[in-house]
Amino acid sequence: MALLRKIFFYLFVVIYLIFCPVTVLYALGYIFRPGEENQIVKTGLIYLASIPTGASVTIDGKPHSDKTPCILRDLTPGTYHIELKLEGRQGWSEDLPVEASKATVLEKIVLLPNRLESEKIADGPFGDLVAAGDGHWVVLGKDRAAAQALAIDRKTGKSTPLLPDLNAVRGAKITDMRVRPKSPLVLIRLEDKEGPRWLWADPAEPRASDITRLFPEPPERVDWDPKDRDTLFFFRDGVLTRLDLGGKKVRRKTYLHVHGFGLLDRRVYILDDQNRIYHMDKEPGSGEPILTDAALGDSLFDPSHFYEIRPLRKNLLLFLGEHGELLASRLPYRFVREGVEGAEWDADSERLLVWRKDKIGILDFKRQSFRGDVFEKGPQFVWVFKSGRGIEQAYWAYGGTHILFRDQNKVYLLDMETYSKPRLYQLVETKRDSSVSYDESQGRLVYIDADANALWSLEVVPRKQFLLLPFPDRKEEKKESEIQEL
């Protein structure tokens, strides 16, 4: 028995000494190529995952045995022409680079249907729409009559009048509607023969309060914290006033000498006319300074401009100037000098989507300096689309690999899941001057069509495809650096 054990022991030792390095080397991408090469070569691989799954794959014209998601292994460095085909979907092809020991990863390839088919939610004609929080769409009639405004439940599609007391708003037109992300409430400005009125509406109830008397004069700006539905902040002439909606009280001149403010988690962020930044917890004077370096403040902020402060997360503030300046509390602080129309933050990937009338850009806050860098690298800003004519809305789509945007009355999908030029797909044409709404959790675009002005829904990315892929979310430095400007 002892002899038998020894024989097998040494046999297993030999097996281990031979096959363990072979296994590790194979896992690292080394393979033996017989034939002409007759040597060990270092390979790379391509990982492909599509939405929907199950697309057939060809590599340099030869069919691959697996369907997406799949891994194309043992590829020597070079460029490979990959094609994906799936019945009923638009074909996809790209020349993908493969580097030794590296993985070329495209894990969110969206295969759009051959024919985009929208689903009608409600007959029109409608004039405009906004999305209030996650619960309702608010749609206006064609003439923006307040009495015809509807609140449509996103889940059930059931529509109800937005303003329950129709007699009180008969003859009035909605001239402005303001919503905030994650807040179900809508601030509505009405105009009728008696002048302007402000309503604070909850489409879910539906319920609306006339808060006009709380506004001493027409506001330059109004904002609220999604976590505090009883407080509005009213800004005019450098004074930020807090309106207590619950107690129907006005706290006059709450903050003076203000030329920028923002709200997050029941905190008020203030930029004063000395270009100092504070955050206040509840009451004036209870806050802490964030920026007290006057020289730095003066170099960043123009005292004659108003800045909207967006606290993206703790210790990261974004500043949107009234002329479209984009600044952030990260080096080099100033990222876009002018023209920024809007920005949308993706907390998971820590990237900011920025758009101007003509361009769409990405500001990546996750990028870090690497050891050995002489100059510290701040967040990288890159314009990924430069052919816009009148971009007014943009959204992150499918976990940040795509951008959905409205350019004038056309909605496009910009596919950045690529190693070459981002692809641009036109999705729908909308009623001129009407907004669209995109819900990332549902992968659905809601819009008012150009012909009948009805309300439609388009499933851009099928909901069932939002399941997690076998590998975690990732971004390739390479991919973004190679994005070409369109």
Next chain:
Amino acid sequence: MSFRFSAQGLSGRQKFLQRIFEILPGFTSWFVLLGLAALSFWKPLAAAILIIAFVFYWLLRLFYMTLFLVVSYLRLSIDKGADWMGRIRELDPLGGGAAAPRAPEGVGSLAKTLSFVIHQRKLEQLLKKRVMPPASSQIYHLVMFPVFNETPDVIEPGIIGVLNQTYPVKNVLFVIAVEERSAAQVKAGAAALREKYRDRFMEFWVVEHPDGIAGEARVKGANVTHAAKRAAEFFSQKGIPFSNVIASCFDADTVVEPDYFACLTYHYMICPERTRASFQPIPVYHNNIWDVPGFARVLEMGSSFFQLVEATNSEKLVTFSSHSMSFQALVEAGYWPVDMISDDSAIFWKAYLHYDGDYRVVPMYVTVSMDVVAADSWWKTIRNVYRQKRRWAWGVENFPIVMRGFLANSKIPVHLKLMHGFKLFEGHIAWATWAFILTFISWLPGFFAGRDFSGSVLYYSGPRVTGTIFNLASLAFFTTAVLALCLLPKSKGGLIKKIIFVSEWFFVPFIVTFLSALPAIDAQTRLMLGKYMAFWVTDKKRPPSTVV
């Protein structure tokens, strides 16, 4: 060599060495686990390579163990039908110098033939070494059942098991060793058993171990040592040489096979170094195996299999649980340690050091059956199983003492010290770490993958490689499950129960992690921190139907 096999009463360098070697296993286990976890976080690529190398090593080790598990199981099957008494009678004349007669054994099945061939080879070795055994009529057995709180329903099946032997028990001194602090009903139960069975043995004693003897801890070793000393006096008075006495120390719930003492006597007689040897049967936990929760059943089958595999490695075999040994060696080595919990393996190391490495464990392919720890409820059973495994894992307390013994002993060859030292150390580290690495840590590199690693070929190939290895490993698990079915006693549930039993093996990764590796690292951590364990008696419960 004179070496005090104890961790107590040390000073100076010995105390320092003891602490160092106490810290080493726990430190190493934590270093391996936390180091791999940290490496997965900071250098996932390096961690992934290490994990692939480890998983491949584990696969080969698993195949190697499965191979010898099969061999050992076949050996158990071969020896199952052996005529031990016939062989004893064949050996009997050797004591008188007569030539060994050749019995017509070996004719018939392949198993019998193989068993006979093995016997013949052993006989040749014995004749070659000319260390003739005493006649079986001159061999005496000291059988000890240490008891603390076990009631007669737990002990009595063991007594009946001894009585039902194919080997005559007229030379058996049967001892129930009870503690002074045992409950009155336990003592009364032992006394009642003595009255019931005293006429069946040469002697039947109930020996009470007094509390508070200086230098003793409240451990089983102190109890059986006290009883063995009383037995030594008895054998001396009777003029029975200790070399003719075999001591068997069984857990209170042990039930031996009918062939056990015949097999033991045969092995004692045919082993040329019989007075410097322990004799290790295969412990199985069949007494109540079908009455306990599945996790406990799988775990104890695993323990039995481990011993089956170990039995094929006699060079490195260490005594475990119920076993037998030369009484002469027991006395000369100074009996069981009286201040250690893991007395079953400690007595081997004590004798090994005492005889300067000239001590061995002879595997016997015969089973002794014990109880699976159980309790009234599922959760209590989990708790009891955990505590029992922690107590077993507390066998790591041997490591520092053995290491000190090796350092102090210049007569044991260095290669033997290295072999035994490494096996003892590696065994405990593997016990505490492998399951955690395989079940949890192997996933961490992918989980913590940063930009560099997630863009590498290894990130995508790693799961495929480890997946293939795990698939191959399932062959070993399948073999193990089939062998488990073959080894288990028949159940009342028939096929359905067997199917359920096989499916229980799918939970092995979690069972082993939480009820084997976790108690092991618990025990090592306690030793590392100097929080020494006290002896804890596990509950042994049997359903009424099995009470004799």
